[in-house]
Structure formats: structure tokens, C-alpha cells
Amino acid sequence: MRTLLKILAVLASLGIVALVLAVYFTSGLSDTADSFFKAIRSKKYQEAYSFLSSDFKASASYDDFVAFLNRNALLTYRDASWSSRSASGNKGELDGTITTETGGTIPLKLSLVKEDGAWKIYAIQKVKSGILSDESLGMTPSGPEQVALVRRSMRMFAEAVMAKDFSDFHRHVSQLWQRQITAEQFNHVFKGFIDADLDLLFLDNHMPVFEESPEVDQNGVLTIKGYYPTKPSRVIFEYGYIREGTDWKLIKTNINIKPIE
Secondary structure (H helix, E strand, O other), rough: OOOHHHHHHHHHHOEEEHHHHHHHHHHHHHHHHHHHHHHHHHOOOOHHHHHEOOOHHHHHOHHHHHHHHHHHOHHEEEEEEEEEEEEEEOOOEEEEEEOOOOOOOOEEEEEEEEEEOEEHHHHHHHOOOOOOOOHOOOOOOOOOHHHHHHHHHHHHHHHHHOOOOOOHHHHHHOOHHHHHHOHHHHHHHHHHHOOOOOOOHHHHHOOEOOOOOOEEEEOOOOOEEEEOOOOOOOEEEEEEEEEEEOOEEEEEEEEEEEOOO
């Protein structure tokens, strides 16, 4: 560590210490991603599956995972280049491109989380190729994608309640919602949860149950209603999402906790 501080002191005089720190503190992200794709290139798919987070595995079986790789030409991975990387607490992101054995390039975004001190892949986002029509962008996401959306939203909510601060939650909702409400207003709306010192992170160990089939309405809002089958009280949720670019982003959150009769 002392050696690192000496190096940073020298680099600071050159004005490039921030860049070095960014690379240093996010190197674990690219290490995980590179190991993940190298396992795929070596056809060690079970090993690649081990680099996925528990949430990812809960929403996609091993067979689903391999089918996803095949469907998106990732089985022909040759190398990767990461143009952007960021990390905050236990969350990180990588943006870059994958080069295939045929010379093709695939834009890719990886979201990662820390589990037991190790970076794990939370989500893999590949931009769909070809012309994206308004109709295709508004299509209802698949079942596993819906589950992943809900689990990600509930985790963000639980982390905000634990931190007693919805600033990070506010940064991850849709831009439309950000223009309608501030982080401070979120703190006020969910004050009851904050004051109760609730720890909802245990919901990571449960799968959400949907009460009805989620659909996209005429306004482009995807509504997902359901609950977590917990006892003695049940956590009930209603989330609303809209498309922003190629992502589904939160536009509505309603959480209730009711005892089971």
C-alpha cells in the first residue's frame, strides 16, 4: 500500500491520478468479466455459470443461460474490450464490445454485484441488432426478464431503506420519474419504512409471485403486481416500468407489508 501511495504521489503531479485510481479500483470488474468469457471460449459453461450472481441464477437456469449465449452469438467469443467501467459500493458496470471468432463485434453492458467479497455478474445486456421498431421496443419482456426486473427493483428499494436515503434509488429510476420527484421527496414518501428500520434485503432469498400476467398498456407502461411468499407478513408490490432506450426503467413503486390472515 505504501508503494501505491508513492506512485500516486508522483502521478498526482502529472494530473493523471484520478484515471489510475479508477482503473485500480475497478480492475476486479474486468477480471471477473474476462474470466467469465474465457471460460465460455474454452467451452467450460459450468465454470462460466459460476461467475453469475445468485439473483441471475434464480431467474435463469443453466440451460437458459447456455441458450442465451447461443442466441446472442456469445459462444463464439474471441476477446473483449471495455471502454467504460464504474463501481460504487457493492455495484459496478462495464460497457464495451465483444469480438467474435468471425470478426463481428457485439456491444455489451455488464452489471455486477459483490457477493462474499467477489464480483459476480448480475445482468448481461446486449443491444438488439437491426432496426428496432416502436412495436418491438414496447414488447412485454420474457418471464425471466420480468423476475429480474422485480428482484432488482426490490433490492434497490431495500438498500435505500437500509441507508435511510433514496438518493441512489432516485438515480436509477426513469428519467421521466426523476423529473417528477426528488430524492428528498422519496425519503418523505417512504418515511414509514425508514422509521421502522426495516431490513428487506432478506427478500433476495425469495422468489416473487406474480398475481396476474404483466402486460404493456397503451401508454407503454409495464405493470407487474405480486408478492413475496413470506411469513408471518407478506410483502406486496406493484411496479411500473417504461422503456428508455433499450432498458425498462421504474416509473412507479408501491410496497405494502400485510400480515397473513
